[in-house]
Amino acid sequence: MSKAAVHALRAASVGVRMHQRWILEGVDVAIPQAAWTAIVGPNGAGKSTLLRALAGLQPLARGHVELLGQPLVQWGRRAKARQLAWLGQGEAVPTDLSSYDVAMLGRLPHQGWLATPSTADHAAVAQALHATHAWAWRERPLAQLSGGERQRVLLARALATQAPVLLMDEPLANLDPPHQSDWMATVRQRTAQGATAVSVLHELGIALQADRLIVMQAGRVLHQGATADAATRAALEAVFDHRIRVRWMEGGWMALLR
Ligand SMILES: Nc1ncnc2c1ncn2[C@@H]1O[C@H](COP(=O)(O)OP(=O)(O)OP(=O)(O)O)[C@@H](O)[C@H]1O
Numbered sequence: 001m002s003k004a005a006v007h008a009l010r011a012a013s014v015g016v017r018m019h020q021r022w023i024l025e026g027v028d029v030a031i032p033q034a035a036w037t038a039i040v041g042p043n044g045a046g047k048s049t050l051l052r053a054l055a056g057l058q059p060l061a062r063g064h065v066e067l068l069g070q071p072l073v074q075w076g077r078r079a080k081a082r083q084l085a086w087l088g089q090g091e092a093v094p095t096d097l098s099s100y101d102v103a104m105l106g107r108l109p110h111q112g113w114l115a116t117p118s119t120a121d122h123a124a125v126a127q128a129l130h131a132t133h134a135w136a137w138r139e140r141p142l143a144q145l146s147g148g149e150r151q152r153v154l155l156a157r158a159l160a161t162q163a164p165v166l167l168m169d170e171p172l173a174n175l176d177p178p179h180q181s182d183w184m185a186t187v188r189q190r191t192a193q194g195a196t197a198v199s200v201l202h203e204l205g206i207a208l209q210a211d212r213l214i215v216m217q218a219g220r221v222l223h224q225g226a227t228a229d230a231a232t233r234a235a236l237e238a239v240f241d242h243r244i245r246v247r248w249m250e251g252g253w254m255a256l257l258r
Helices: 047-054 077-083 099-110 119-131 147-160 177-192 230-239
Strands: 009-018 021-031 036-040 062-067 084-087 165-169 196-200 212-217 220-226 244-249 252-257
Touching (some): 009 047, 021 220, 036 177, 047 212, 077 084, 077 099, 084 147, 099 147, 119 147, 230 244
Parallel strands (some): 084 165
Antiparallel strands (some): 009 021, 009 062, 212 220, 244 252
């Protein structure tokens, strides 16, 4: 198979059960490389669970997931951590660590046991903290930052990994509009360089800027496809009971509340 045909991630017949309930059922998704895919849908649709399943963080009752053409379960822990960076929701992070050291945690998969960070590690951390505009407070502990500032440091940690696949669950939580825009620019820049980004988003105006959407409803994938396709935008309106309208305005697709 050519490299271009290998998906960054693929889920086949994935089912997740929790407390005697199917949370995901019969989920098939194919996520192409070098593109930004947004996972959208109402509360409780299973978006975070799908993202966790794609990251190998969610035990599956059925089906399997492949990362870059190889079953996820066959990847070694460190090898997987170098390929796949994760930004979760409300993650427990030691808040006494400085922002710089938190971002450096993203370099762990590249470092040997007890090795001091290399020049490449420091360069990756500096680049990531600049990209999220968090460099100015690199010496401050996470505990002393606001919610949005903390989120930008956690995003820097994920970016510092420099993994080809980046999974982000509600990455815009607490970010003000300029920093949402910066996040989008960073994602576009990374995907232009060949990386793959997958993000769970509630901000539909931003999700509509993604290359592709996975539209979820009640534990199933209702639709997946290019944002440019009318069928994808119709699925988005349908999954929210037509309480939103997607319209072309000022050179882009916008979601308007009804
Ligand atoms: N630990 C758990 N035990 C039982 N049910 C769970 C658990 N975690 C999530 N669920 C249920 O699984 C379903 C999907 O949850 P998930 O967090 O994936 O949805 P989501 O689409 O990300 O929602 P939201 O938009 O509200 O963040 C929900 O009905 C939720 O109540």
